[in-house]
Amino acid sequence: MRKEQKIIAKTITCKKVEELISDYLDHELAAELNELIEKHISHCSVCSRLAYDLQLILNSAHELKDVPMPEGVRIRLHQTLAAKLNITFADVPATTAMAKTTLV
Numbered sequence: 001m002r003k004e005q006k007i008i009a010k011t012i013t014c015k016k017v018e019e020l021i022s023d024y025l026d027h028e029l030a031a032e033l034n035e036l037i038e039k040h041i042s043h044c045s046v047c048s049r050l051a052y053d054l055q056l057i058l059n060s061a062h063e064l065k066d067v068p069m070p071e072g073v074r075i076r077l078h079q080t081l082a083a084k085l086n087i088t089f090a091d092v093p094a095t096t097a098m099a100k101t102t103l104v
Ligand SMILES: [Zn+2]
Pocket: 013, 014, 017, 040, 044, 045, 046, 047, 048
């Protein structure tokens, strides 16, 4: 028997649902986990509310994706985020590299 199955057993806590809810809404969970969360949500008003709210947020985020962000705004946003969070974006290489690519 797989360890994972033992841990999740037949019930799931609100805390666990909270952890997994975004994966659940993105349909990224294994079928058995998915079922457990569905069951939990059907009888837990706190988690069903959470799922409902998150779904709304996800829906509006998906709608926003359809509106293309102006190129300059996107690059500036990514550069700001990259600097603030110390991360890199595949579409926004380091400034010098970007200048070279653009000029070629
Ligand atoms: Zn709950």
